[in-house]
Amino acid sequence: MEEQKRTILSGIQPSNSLHLGNYLGAVRNWREMQQEYRCFYMMVDLHAITVTQDPETLRESSYLGIASYIAAGLDPENSVLFLQSHVSAHAELAWIFNCTSYMGELSRMTQFKDKSAKQGKNIPVGLFTYPNLMAADILLYQPHYVPVGNDQKQHVEHTRNLAERINNRYQKDIFKIPEPFIGKQGARVMDLQNPTSKMSKSVENPKGAVFLTDTDKQIMKKVKSAVTDSGSEVKTYDEASPGLRNLIDINSALSNRSHEEVANEFSGKMYGHLKVATAELVVETLAPIREKMNQLLNDKAYLNKILKTGAESAQIVAQKTLNQVYDATGFIPKVP
Ligand code: TRP
Numbered sequence: 001m002e003e004q005k006r007t008i009l010s011g012i013q014p015s016n017s018l019h020l021g022n023y024l025g026a027v028r029n030w031r032e033m034q035q036e037y038r039c040f041y042m043m044v045d046l047h048a049i050t051v052t053q054d055p056e057t058l059r060e061s062s063y064l065g066i067a068s069y070i071a072a073g074l075d076p077e078n079s080v081l082f083l084q085s086h087v088s089a090h091a092e093l094a095w096i097f098n099c100t101s102y103m104g105e106l107s108r109m110t111q112f113k114d115k116s117a118k119q120g121k122n123i124p125v126g127l128f129t130y131p132n133l134m135a136a137d138i139l140l141y142q143p144h145y146v147p148v149g150n151d152q153k154q155h156v157e158h159t160r161n162l163a164e165r166i167n168n169r170y171q172k173d174i175f176k177i178p179e180p181f182i183g184k185q186g187a188r189v190m191d192l193q194n195p196t197s198k199m200s201k202s203v204e205n206p207k208g209a210v211f212l213t214d215t216d217k218q219i220m221k222k223v224k225s226a227v228t229d230s231g232s233e234v235k236t237y238d239e240a241s242p243g244l245r246n247l248i249d250i251n252s253a254l255s256n257r258s259h260e261e262v263a264n265e266f267s268g269k270m271y272g273h274l275k276v277a278t279a280e281l282v283v284e285t286l287a288p289i290r291e292k293m294n295q296l297l298n299d300k301a302y303l304n305k306i307l308k309t310g311a312e313s314a315q316i317v318a319q320k321t322l323n324q325v326y327d328a329t330g331f332i333p334k335v336p
Contacts (some may be wrong), residue, residue, distance in 0.1 A: 006144040008033055008181065009040040011084065011137060013048045013201075014058065014065040020210040020282065021189035021199035022070060023289075024253045025149055031073035033147070035241055039079035040141050040314060041069060046084045046091065046133060048128040050115075062292070063303055068212050069290035070306070082310030084137065089318035093136035094129070096325055097162055101132055105161070135159035138178055140318040145181040149188065151198065156180040170328040174321070189250060192226040195243040212290060217284045223247075223279035224272075234266040234274055244271065247278050254281040 010030060012022055029167050030041055036206035042167065043065040048058060062083060084090050090305055106112065109131055116123045126133075134155050138146055139162070189199045191208035199209045210222050229241035237248055237259040245259075251274065252262045266274045296303060327333065 005036070005038040007040070007141060007176075008037045008145045008147060009042075009141045010147045011042040011044040012065065014043045014061040015048050015051075015053070016061060016201040017064050017211040017213040018068045018072075019189075019199055019201060019212065020250070020286070022201075023212065023286075024157050024189050024250070026147065027069065027074065030079075030148060031090055032131050034075060034078050037145075038084075039074075040143070041049055041074055041079055042082050042084050042137070042314070043069075044084045044134075044137065046112045047130060050124055050130055058082075063297060063300065064213070066303055066307060067293045067296040068289070070296055071289045076306045076310065080310050080313045081121075081306060082314045083307055085139075085312035086307065087314045087318050089315070090133065090136050091323040093140055093322055093325060094133040096166075097132035097135050098129055100148055100162055100165055101129075101158075104160065106131060109158070111151065125306075131155045131158045132162070133160045138320045139163055139175045142176040142317075142321060143178050144176070146178050147181040149198070150182060153180050153182065154272040166325070166328075172328060174328060185309075188243065189253075190246040192222055192243075192246070195227060195241075195246045197225055210282060210286070212286060212293060214286070216287060216291075219283050219286060220279045222276045223250075226275060228271050232270055234263065234271060235265065236260075236267070236271055237263040244274070245272050251278040251281060253306075254278075 008030075010026065012018065012026065030039065033039060042077070043062055045062050048061075056085065066081060070076060074081055106128055112128055112130070115127055118129070134152075135158060138156070138159050145280065146159075150155060157180075160177050167174055167177075180190050191197050191199050192210070193205055193206070193208035201209065207222055207225065210219050214222070226243060228243040228246060228247070231241070231244075234240070234244065235244065240248060240263070248262050248266075249258075249260050252259050255262065266277075323333070
């Protein structure tokens, strides 16, 4: 039976704490998928160093990330939870892909263009080859689906291209060709201060994101001071400005109601009502997760044990794929 479950895989970077957008857009859905799929969920720490990281902060963020996965309901008994750097096959397959991908296609990646433009000069090569590492993350586990946000669709497309390129080159089905699995509408949470961009972990404007580590008071304050518009009364969802729509979206995701239902409830009321009700929903949802997360963080021995088990399970699957690639490439197998 177990064998028949289809496989999914995804990951989040351990920079800073996870935020409401990661929870509603990703982890909450991943939790639901655990019943139906065989799941690999990782913290992509190798990806995090495409920008310079303070070592101690990176270590803490990685623990924080794994603790938030578990606190949010990812079950280490059921899913493989692991750290990318614990499975060396990721870096090894990424090298193969560095030799398989073209400068041209990597230059066309929207995220690279955005991030390198922001960086200005001294752009790390890792930022450029990042999609190859992501392709390795994915293809090692032969997943059917990769749940990602819209912004990562292009990277999954690149992953599929590399998989097909290798399969064709060696005339062998080495890699399964994965499909992106784009989350339900409404799960995309925008920055509270700048509602036309996605909620992000960057610390530039911490008021724009609700972090899983925020206190109830901080959450209330952030949601209540969300940017809306110069109007005052809630109208329909379609007429709502991006900021208002974001609040309606968050409310609807947390209360499992449609946008219309939420907009109707607040129609004709002042924005403040929607803000307070939404802030309370966020607090209600995140408070138990935060408590559980803090408990877990006080037990590093337990977290280390989870990471060890996860890495061992991941390693078995990853190594099998890597061996096939090495063999097809013409590397002599190591004598056991
Ligand atoms: N690049 C993804 C992001 O920034 C994170 C990521 C890395 C990922 N490797 C992955 C997501 C593999 C899905 C599968 O969001």
